[in-house]
Amino acid sequence: MTVLWCGSVLLPEGWAREVRVTLADGRIVGIAAGVAPQAGDERHAVVIPGLPNLHSHAFQRAMAGLSEVRGPAGDSFWTWRDQMYRAVDRLDPEDVEAIAALAYVEMLEAGFTRVGEFHYLHHDRDGTPYADIGELSARIAAAASSTGIALTLLPVFYAHGGFGGAAPGHGQRRFINDVAGFGRLMEAAGRAIRDLPDAVLGLAPHSLRAATAEEIAAILPLTDGPIHIHVAEQMKEVEDCLAFSGARPVDYLYDHAPVDERWCLIHATHMTEAETQRLAKSGAVAGLCPITEANLGDGIFPGGRFAELGGRYGVGSDSNVRIDAAEELRLLEYSQRFSQRARNVMALAAGASTGRLLFDTALAGGTQALGAQALGSQVLGAEAGIAVGRPADLVSLDAGTPSLHGKAGNALIDGWIFAGGAPVDAVWRNGAKLVEGGRHQARAAVEAGYRRVLDKLAG
Structure with missing residues:
Protein backbone atom coordinates (compact mmCIF):
# COMPACT_ATOMS: atom_id res chain seq x y z
CA MET A 1 0.00 0.00 0.00
CA GLY A 50 -2.57 9.94 -16.55
CA LEU A 51 -3.60 10.54 -20.15
CA PRO A 52 -4.21 7.87 -22.81
CA ASN A 53 -2.05 8.04 -25.95
CA LEU A 54 -4.53 6.68 -28.45
CA HIS A 55 -2.30 6.31 -31.53
CA SER A 56 1.32 5.20 -31.78
CA HIS A 57 3.59 3.59 -34.35
CA ALA A 58 6.39 2.89 -31.89
CA PHE A 59 9.03 1.80 -34.42
CA GLN A 60 8.88 5.20 -36.12
CA ARG A 61 10.53 6.79 -33.06
CA ALA A 62 13.87 5.74 -34.63
CA MET A 63 13.13 8.02 -37.62
CA ALA A 64 12.77 11.18 -35.55
CA GLY A 65 15.00 13.92 -36.93
CA LEU A 66 16.09 11.84 -39.93
CA SER A 67 13.49 13.01 -42.44
CA GLU A 68 13.92 16.78 -42.21
CA VAL A 69 15.98 17.29 -45.39
CA ARG A 70 14.11 18.60 -48.41
CA GLY A 71 14.09 16.36 -51.46
CA PRO A 72 14.78 17.51 -55.02
CA ALA A 73 11.11 17.64 -56.02
CA GLY A 74 9.62 18.92 -52.78
CA ASP A 75 8.48 16.88 -49.82
CA SER A 76 5.12 15.55 -48.68
CA PHE A 77 3.56 12.81 -46.60
CA TRP A 78 4.09 10.46 -49.52
CA THR A 79 7.84 11.08 -49.81
CA TRP A 80 8.11 10.68 -46.04
CA ARG A 81 6.29 7.37 -46.38
CA ASP A 82 8.94 6.13 -48.82
CA GLN A 83 11.61 6.99 -46.24
CA MET A 84 9.65 5.09 -43.61
CA TYR A 85 9.50 2.02 -45.84
CA ARG A 86 13.28 2.10 -46.23
CA ALA A 87 13.72 2.34 -42.46
CA VAL A 88 11.39 -0.62 -41.91
CA ASP A 89 13.52 -2.79 -44.18
CA ARG A 90 16.37 -2.78 -41.65
CA LEU A 91 14.57 -3.63 -38.41
CA ASP A 92 14.89 -6.98 -36.66
CA PRO A 93 12.58 -8.11 -33.82
CA GLU A 94 15.12 -7.03 -31.18
CA ASP A 95 15.28 -3.60 -32.80
CA VAL A 96 11.50 -3.23 -32.75
CA GLU A 97 11.40 -4.04 -29.04
CA ALA A 98 14.24 -1.66 -28.18
CA ILE A 99 12.71 1.24 -30.11
CA ALA A 100 9.26 0.63 -28.61
CA ALA A 101 10.73 0.51 -25.11
CA LEU A 102 12.29 3.95 -25.50
CA ALA A 103 9.06 5.36 -26.95
CA TYR A 104 7.09 3.97 -24.00
CA VAL A 105 9.57 5.32 -21.46
CA GLU A 106 9.23 8.76 -23.04
CA MET A 107 5.44 8.49 -23.03
CA LEU A 108 5.36 7.75 -19.33
CA GLU A 109 7.77 10.60 -18.62
CA ALA A 110 5.45 12.91 -20.58
CA GLY A 111 2.30 11.96 -18.65
CA PHE A 112 0.84 9.21 -20.86
CA THR A 113 -0.04 6.05 -18.91
CA ARG A 114 -1.74 3.94 -21.63
CA VAL A 115 -0.80 3.59 -25.29
CA GLY A 116 -2.80 2.41 -28.28
CA GLU A 117 -0.21 0.67 -30.45
CA PHE A 118 -1.43 0.73 -34.06
CA HIS A 119 0.85 -2.18 -34.93
CA TYR A 120 1.31 -2.96 -38.62
CA LEU A 121 4.89 -4.26 -38.82
CA HIS A 122 4.29 -8.03 -38.74
CA HIS A 123 6.69 -10.02 -40.92
CA ASP A 124 10.37 -10.63 -41.65
CA ARG A 125 12.36 -8.37 -43.96
CA ASP A 126 11.39 -10.31 -47.10
CA GLY A 127 7.72 -10.33 -46.14
CA THR A 128 7.72 -13.93 -44.93
CA PRO A 129 5.77 -14.49 -41.72
CA TYR A 130 7.88 -15.43 -38.71
CA ALA A 131 7.51 -18.98 -37.36
CA ASP A 132 5.29 -17.31 -34.77
CA ILE A 133 3.18 -14.91 -36.80
CA GLY A 134 2.81 -12.84 -33.63
CA GLU A 135 6.58 -12.43 -33.09
CA LEU A 136 6.52 -8.65 -33.43
CA SER A 137 3.30 -8.30 -31.46
CA ALA A 138 5.09 -10.16 -28.67
CA ARG A 139 7.98 -7.67 -28.95
CA ILE A 140 5.55 -4.78 -28.46
CA ALA A 141 4.07 -6.57 -25.45
CA ALA A 142 7.58 -7.12 -24.05
CA ALA A 143 8.36 -3.39 -24.39
CA ALA A 144 5.13 -2.54 -22.57
CA SER A 145 5.95 -5.07 -19.84
CA SER A 146 9.49 -3.83 -19.27
CA THR A 147 8.43 -0.17 -19.09
CA GLY A 148 5.13 -0.63 -17.26
CA ILE A 149 2.87 1.30 -19.64
CA ALA A 150 -0.68 0.02 -20.13
CA LEU A 151 -1.14 -1.45 -23.61
CA THR A 152 -4.07 -1.50 -25.98
CA LEU A 153 -2.69 -3.57 -28.85
CA LEU A 154 -4.27 -2.88 -32.23
CA PRO A 155 -2.96 -5.40 -34.79
CA VAL A 156 -3.37 -3.86 -38.22
CA PHE A 157 -4.98 -5.51 -41.21
CA TYR A 158 -3.15 -4.35 -44.33
CA ALA A 159 -3.74 -6.09 -47.66
CA HIS A 160 -3.52 -3.58 -50.51
CA GLY A 161 -1.56 -0.68 -51.91
CA GLY A 162 -4.51 1.47 -52.93
CA PHE A 163 -8.27 1.80 -53.25
CA GLY A 164 -10.19 -1.02 -54.90
CA GLY A 165 -7.87 -3.78 -53.77
CA ALA A 166 -4.78 -2.60 -55.66
CA ALA A 167 -1.74 -4.83 -55.28
CA PRO A 168 0.62 -3.84 -52.46
CA GLY A 169 4.02 -2.35 -53.20
CA HIS A 170 7.41 -3.79 -52.33
CA GLY A 171 7.80 -1.43 -49.39
CA GLN A 172 4.59 -2.77 -47.81
CA ARG A 173 5.61 -6.45 -47.84
CA ARG A 174 6.20 -6.62 -44.06
CA PHE A 175 2.65 -5.43 -43.35
CA ILE A 176 0.56 -7.71 -45.57
CA ASN A 177 -1.96 -10.35 -44.49
CA ASP A 178 -5.06 -11.90 -45.98
CA VAL A 179 -8.13 -12.37 -43.82
CA ALA A 180 -7.20 -15.91 -42.75
CA GLY A 181 -3.64 -14.92 -41.88
CA PHE A 182 -4.92 -11.95 -39.92
CA GLY A 183 -7.13 -14.26 -37.88
CA ARG A 184 -4.04 -16.24 -36.87
CA LEU A 185 -2.23 -12.99 -36.10
CA MET A 186 -5.05 -11.88 -33.80
CA GLU A 187 -4.87 -15.17 -31.91
CA ALA A 188 -1.12 -14.75 -31.46
CA ALA A 189 -1.52 -11.13 -30.37
CA GLY A 190 -4.02 -12.22 -27.73
CA ARG A 191 -1.50 -14.69 -26.36
CA ALA A 192 1.23 -12.02 -26.39
CA ILE A 193 -0.67 -9.63 -24.11
CA ARG A 194 -2.31 -12.27 -21.91
CA ASP A 195 -0.11 -11.64 -18.88
CA LEU A 196 0.02 -7.84 -19.09
CA PRO A 197 -2.04 -6.04 -16.44
CA ASP A 198 -5.09 -4.26 -17.87
CA ALA A 199 -4.12 -5.05 -21.48
CA VAL A 200 -6.78 -4.65 -24.19
CA LEU A 201 -6.88 -6.24 -27.65
CA GLY A 202 -8.58 -4.41 -30.49
CA LEU A 203 -7.89 -4.35 -34.21
CA ALA A 204 -7.26 -1.82 -36.95
CA PRO A 205 -8.01 -1.97 -40.64
CA HIS A 206 -5.13 0.28 -41.69
CA SER A 207 -7.10 2.51 -44.05
CA LEU A 208 -9.59 2.38 -46.89
CA ARG A 209 -6.55 2.26 -49.17
CA ALA A 210 -5.22 -0.90 -47.53
CA ALA A 211 -8.45 -2.79 -46.74
CA THR A 212 -11.59 -3.23 -48.82
CA ALA A 213 -15.04 -2.81 -47.32
CA GLU A 214 -15.58 -6.57 -47.65
CA GLU A 215 -12.34 -7.34 -45.78
CA ILE A 216 -13.20 -4.88 -43.02
CA ALA A 217 -16.55 -6.63 -42.56
CA ALA A 218 -14.78 -10.00 -42.41
CA ILE A 219 -12.30 -9.04 -39.68
CA LEU A 220 -14.63 -7.10 -37.35
CA PRO A 221 -15.90 -10.28 -35.61
CA LEU A 222 -12.33 -11.08 -34.50
CA THR A 223 -12.58 -8.74 -31.50
CA ASP A 224 -15.10 -7.18 -29.18
CA GLY A 225 -12.53 -4.48 -28.41
CA PRO A 226 -11.86 -1.11 -30.03
CA ILE A 227 -11.54 -0.62 -33.79
CA HIS A 228 -9.21 2.02 -35.23
CA ILE A 229 -8.67 3.17 -38.82
CA HIS A 230 -6.70 5.91 -40.57
CA VAL A 231 -9.05 8.05 -42.64
CA ALA A 232 -8.93 11.31 -44.62
CA GLU A 233 -5.42 12.20 -43.47
CA GLN A 234 -4.28 13.59 -46.81
CA MET A 235 -6.06 15.32 -49.72
CA LYS A 236 -4.62 12.74 -52.14
CA GLU A 237 -6.47 10.09 -50.16
CA VAL A 238 -9.69 12.09 -50.53
CA GLU A 239 -9.13 12.51 -54.26
CA ASP A 240 -8.31 8.83 -54.75
CA CYS A 241 -11.39 7.77 -52.80
CA LEU A 242 -13.59 10.05 -54.90
CA ALA A 243 -12.10 8.62 -58.07
CA PHE A 244 -12.64 5.05 -56.86
CA SER A 245 -16.11 5.36 -55.33
CA GLY A 246 -17.57 8.79 -55.94
CA ALA A 247 -17.58 9.38 -52.16
CA ARG A 248 -15.18 11.03 -49.75
CA PRO A 249 -13.41 8.73 -47.24
CA VAL A 250 -15.42 9.46 -44.09
CA ASP A 251 -18.73 9.18 -45.96
CA TYR A 252 -17.55 5.99 -47.67
CA LEU A 253 -16.57 4.46 -44.32
CA TYR A 254 -19.93 5.29 -42.71
CA ASP A 255 -21.77 3.93 -45.74
CA HIS A 256 -19.90 0.61 -45.62
CA ALA A 257 -19.10 -0.11 -41.96
CA PRO A 258 -21.08 -0.10 -38.68
CA VAL A 259 -19.20 2.83 -37.14
CA ASP A 260 -20.20 3.40 -33.52
CA GLU A 261 -18.65 4.12 -30.13
CA ARG A 262 -16.13 1.28 -30.49
CA TRP A 263 -14.47 3.06 -33.40
CA CYS A 264 -11.68 5.60 -33.49
CA LEU A 265 -11.11 7.49 -36.74
CA ILE A 266 -7.46 8.51 -36.82
CA HIS A 267 -6.79 12.00 -38.23
CA ALA A 268 -10.10 12.58 -40.11
CA THR A 269 -8.42 15.81 -41.15
CA HIS A 270 -10.21 16.55 -44.40
CA MET A 271 -13.97 16.42 -43.83
CA THR A 272 -16.94 18.31 -45.16
CA GLU A 273 -19.45 19.82 -42.74
CA ALA A 274 -21.73 16.83 -43.33
CA GLU A 275 -18.94 14.37 -42.59
CA THR A 276 -17.99 16.29 -39.46
CA GLN A 277 -21.58 16.07 -38.22
CA ARG A 278 -21.71 12.39 -39.09
CA LEU A 279 -18.60 11.62 -37.05
CA ALA A 280 -19.75 13.69 -34.08
CA LYS A 281 -23.22 12.14 -33.98
CA SER A 282 -21.97 8.55 -34.23
CA GLY A 283 -20.17 8.62 -30.87
CA ALA A 284 -16.93 7.46 -32.46
CA VAL A 285 -13.71 9.15 -31.32
CA ALA A 286 -11.58 11.36 -33.53
CA GLY A 287 -7.98 10.30 -32.94
CA LEU A 288 -5.94 13.48 -33.32
CA CYS A 289 -2.14 13.60 -33.51
CA PRO A 290 -1.33 17.31 -33.81
CA ILE A 291 2.48 17.05 -33.62
CA THR A 292 2.68 14.39 -36.33
CA GLU A 293 -0.01 16.05 -38.43
CA ALA A 294 2.03 19.25 -38.37
CA ASN A 295 5.30 17.42 -39.05
CA LEU A 296 3.84 15.59 -42.06
CA GLY A 297 1.93 18.59 -43.40
CA ASP A 298 -1.41 16.79 -43.16
CA GLY A 299 -3.61 19.81 -42.53
CA ILE A 300 -5.82 21.05 -39.67
CA PHE A 301 -8.69 19.08 -38.19
CA PRO A 302 -11.94 21.11 -37.84
CA GLY A 303 -11.62 20.99 -34.06
CA GLY A 304 -13.68 24.01 -33.12
CA ARG A 305 -16.67 22.92 -35.16
CA PHE A 306 -16.32 19.29 -34.04
CA ALA A 307 -16.28 20.41 -30.40
CA GLU A 308 -19.39 22.57 -30.96
CA LEU A 309 -21.16 19.45 -32.22
CA GLY A 310 -20.24 17.54 -29.07
CA GLY A 311 -17.70 15.37 -30.85
CA ARG A 312 -15.40 13.10 -28.86
CA TYR A 313 -11.65 13.25 -29.38
CA GLY A 314 -8.37 12.13 -27.92
CA VAL A 315 -4.71 12.63 -28.78
CA GLY A 316 -1.85 10.38 -29.82
CA SER A 317 1.82 10.65 -30.65
CA ASP A 318 1.56 8.72 -33.97
CA SER A 319 5.02 8.84 -35.62
CA ASN A 320 6.60 9.70 -32.27
CA VAL A 321 8.72 12.45 -33.81
CA ARG A 322 8.20 14.15 -30.44
CA ILE A 323 6.48 12.64 -27.41
CA ASP A 324 4.81 15.23 -25.19
CA ALA A 325 1.25 14.98 -23.87
CA ALA A 326 0.96 18.68 -23.05
CA GLU A 327 2.29 19.70 -26.44
CA GLU A 328 -0.24 17.54 -28.28
CA LEU A 329 -3.03 19.39 -26.47
CA ARG A 330 -1.38 22.77 -26.93
CA LEU A 331 -0.87 22.26 -30.65
CA LEU A 332 -4.46 21.09 -31.05
CA GLU A 333 -5.67 24.42 -29.69
CA TYR A 334 -3.04 26.48 -31.49
CA SER A 335 -3.89 24.89 -34.86
CA GLN A 336 -7.46 26.11 -34.37
CA ARG A 337 -6.19 29.60 -33.52
CA PHE A 338 -4.12 29.62 -36.72
CA SER A 339 -7.03 28.53 -38.89
CA GLN A 340 -9.75 30.65 -37.27
CA ARG A 341 -7.67 33.68 -36.22
CA ALA A 342 -9.21 33.48 -32.75
CA ARG A 343 -8.19 32.46 -29.23
CA ASN A 344 -9.40 29.76 -26.81
CA VAL A 345 -11.32 28.08 -29.61
CA MET A 346 -11.70 24.63 -28.05
CA ALA A 347 -13.02 26.01 -24.72
CA LEU A 348 -16.35 26.93 -26.38
CA ALA A 349 -17.96 28.71 -23.41
CA ALA A 350 -17.11 32.04 -21.80
CA GLY A 351 -15.14 31.58 -18.61
CA ALA A 352 -14.09 28.02 -19.43
CA SER A 353 -10.47 26.92 -19.00
CA THR A 354 -9.15 25.83 -22.41
CA GLY A 355 -6.53 23.56 -20.88
CA ARG A 356 -8.98 21.85 -18.55
CA LEU A 357 -11.50 21.21 -21.30
CA LEU A 358 -8.80 19.83 -23.60
CA PHE A 359 -7.52 17.59 -20.81
CA ASP A 360 -10.93 16.28 -19.76
CA THR A 361 -12.04 15.60 -23.32
CA ALA A 362 -8.79 13.88 -24.29
CA LEU A 363 -8.95 11.75 -21.15
CA ALA A 364 -12.51 10.67 -21.85
CA GLY A 365 -12.02 10.21 -25.60
CA GLY A 366 -8.75 8.33 -25.21
CA THR A 367 -10.19 6.05 -22.54
CA GLN A 368 -13.11 5.19 -24.80
CA ALA A 369 -10.94 4.72 -27.89
CA LEU A 370 -8.55 2.37 -26.08
CA GLY A 371 -11.29 0.20 -24.61
CA ALA A 372 -10.36 1.01 -21.02
CA GLN A 373 -13.87 1.76 -19.73
CA ALA A 374 -14.45 -1.81 -18.62
CA LEU A 375 -11.27 -1.62 -16.53
CA GLY A 376 -12.69 1.18 -14.40
CA SER A 377 -11.53 4.35 -16.06
CA GLN A 378 -10.49 7.75 -14.72
CA VAL A 379 -13.63 9.14 -16.36
CA LEU A 380 -17.22 8.87 -15.16
CA GLY A 381 -19.50 10.43 -17.73
Missing part, protein backbone atom coordinates in the same frame (compact mmCIF):
# COMPACT_ATOMS: atom_id res chain seq x y z
CA THR A 2 1.21 3.50 -0.89
CA VAL A 3 -0.15 6.78 0.47
CA LEU A 4 0.35 10.07 -1.34
CA TRP A 5 -0.27 13.38 0.38
CA CYS A 6 -1.01 15.94 -2.31
CA GLY A 7 -1.35 19.69 -2.17
CA SER A 8 -3.92 19.67 -5.01
CA VAL A 9 -5.73 16.73 -6.59
CA LEU A 10 -8.19 16.66 -9.48
CA LEU A 11 -11.29 14.79 -8.27
CA PRO A 12 -14.48 14.19 -10.30
CA GLU A 13 -16.22 16.97 -8.37
CA GLY A 14 -13.33 19.38 -8.92
CA TRP A 15 -10.03 20.34 -7.35
CA ALA A 16 -9.39 19.43 -3.71
CA ARG A 17 -6.63 20.63 -1.41
CA GLU A 18 -4.51 18.69 1.11
CA VAL A 19 -5.56 15.21 0.03
CA ARG A 20 -4.33 11.79 1.12
CA VAL A 21 -4.67 9.27 -1.74
CA THR A 22 -4.19 5.60 -0.87
CA LEU A 23 -3.10 3.10 -3.54
CA ALA A 24 -3.29 -0.69 -3.28
CA ASP A 25 -3.41 -3.55 -5.79
CA GLY A 26 -3.21 -1.14 -8.71
CA ARG A 27 -6.25 0.85 -7.63
CA ILE A 28 -7.15 3.95 -5.69
CA VAL A 29 -8.64 2.61 -2.46
CA GLY A 30 -8.93 5.72 -0.34
CA ILE A 31 -9.24 9.51 -0.65
CA ALA A 32 -9.38 11.96 2.24
CA ALA A 33 -9.41 15.70 1.54
CA GLY A 34 -8.53 18.53 3.87
CA VAL A 35 -6.23 16.45 6.05
CA ALA A 36 -2.65 16.76 7.26
CA PRO A 37 0.07 14.42 6.05
CA GLN A 38 1.06 11.45 8.18
CA ALA A 39 4.43 9.85 8.73
CA GLY A 40 5.43 7.79 5.73
CA ASP A 41 3.22 9.65 3.24
CA GLU A 42 4.83 10.56 -0.07
CA ARG A 43 4.36 14.28 -0.65
CA HIS A 44 3.44 15.73 -4.02
CA ALA A 45 2.17 19.14 -5.05
CA VAL A 46 -0.28 18.48 -7.91
CA VAL A 47 -1.71 15.09 -8.94
CA ILE A 48 -3.90 14.41 -11.98
CA PRO A 49 -4.95 11.28 -13.91
CA ALA A 382 -18.08 13.90 -18.24
CA GLU A 383 -16.37 13.93 -14.84
CA ALA A 384 -12.63 13.40 -15.14
CA GLY A 385 -10.67 12.83 -11.98
CA ILE A 386 -9.18 10.59 -9.34
CA ALA A 387 -11.67 8.49 -7.38
CA VAL A 388 -11.85 5.36 -5.27
CA GLY A 389 -12.01 2.25 -7.43
CA ARG A 390 -10.34 3.82 -10.41
CA PRO A 391 -6.91 2.78 -11.71
CA ALA A 392 -3.87 4.13 -9.88
CA ASP A 393 -2.56 5.68 -13.11
CA LEU A 394 -1.45 9.08 -11.87
CA VAL A 395 0.77 11.99 -12.82
CA SER A 396 2.43 14.40 -10.40
CA LEU A 397 3.27 17.85 -11.75
CA ASP A 398 6.24 19.70 -10.31
CA ALA A 399 4.70 22.87 -8.88
CA GLY A 400 8.18 24.24 -8.26
CA THR A 401 8.63 24.99 -11.97
CA PRO A 402 8.00 28.59 -13.08
CA SER A 403 5.16 27.53 -15.37
CA LEU A 404 3.02 26.49 -12.38
CA HIS A 405 4.19 29.03 -9.80
CA GLY A 406 1.32 30.78 -8.02
CA LYS A 407 -1.37 28.87 -9.94
CA ALA A 408 -4.28 26.90 -8.50
CA GLY A 409 -7.21 24.88 -9.79
CA ASN A 410 -7.71 24.80 -13.54
CA ALA A 411 -4.86 27.29 -13.96
CA LEU A 412 -2.54 24.40 -13.08
CA ILE A 413 -3.68 22.52 -16.19
CA ASP A 414 -3.49 25.70 -18.27
CA GLY A 415 0.03 26.26 -16.98
CA TRP A 416 1.10 22.70 -17.77
CA ILE A 417 -0.22 22.88 -21.33
CA PHE A 418 0.41 26.50 -22.31
CA ALA A 419 3.19 27.88 -20.09
CA GLY A 420 5.93 25.53 -21.30
CA GLY A 421 8.59 23.77 -19.30
CA ALA A 422 8.56 20.09 -18.38
CA PRO A 423 6.77 19.85 -15.04
CA VAL A 424 5.96 16.11 -14.98
CA ASP A 425 7.69 14.96 -11.81
CA ALA A 426 6.36 11.47 -11.05
CA VAL A 427 4.13 8.90 -12.72
CA TRP A 428 2.38 5.85 -11.28
CA ARG A 429 0.96 3.14 -13.46
CA ASN A 430 -1.12 0.34 -11.93
CA GLY A 431 0.01 1.68 -8.56
CA ALA A 432 3.74 1.32 -9.32
CA LYS A 433 5.88 4.43 -9.32
CA LEU A 434 7.68 4.31 -12.67
CA VAL A 435 8.86 7.92 -13.04
CA GLU A 436 10.55 9.95 -10.32
CA GLY A 437 12.19 13.34 -10.74
CA GLY A 438 10.96 13.31 -14.33
CA ARG A 439 12.98 10.19 -15.18
CA HIS A 440 11.75 6.64 -15.77
CA GLN A 441 13.39 4.08 -13.49
CA ALA A 442 14.50 1.98 -16.49
CA ARG A 443 15.62 4.88 -18.69
CA ALA A 444 19.36 4.16 -18.57
CA ALA A 445 19.05 0.54 -19.70
CA VAL A 446 16.33 1.29 -22.26
CA GLU A 447 18.26 4.21 -23.69
CA ALA A 448 21.39 2.07 -24.06
CA GLY A 449 19.41 -0.48 -26.08
CA TYR A 450 17.95 2.23 -28.26
CA ARG A 451 21.39 3.72 -28.93
CA ARG A 452 22.62 0.30 -30.10
CA VAL A 453 19.78 0.19 -32.64
CA LEU A 454 20.58 3.67 -33.94
CA ASP A 455 24.27 2.75 -34.28
CA LYS A 456 23.28 -0.35 -36.24
CA LEU A 457 20.95 1.59 -38.54
CA ALA A 458 23.66 4.22 -39.16
CA GLY A 459 26.30 1.57 -39.97
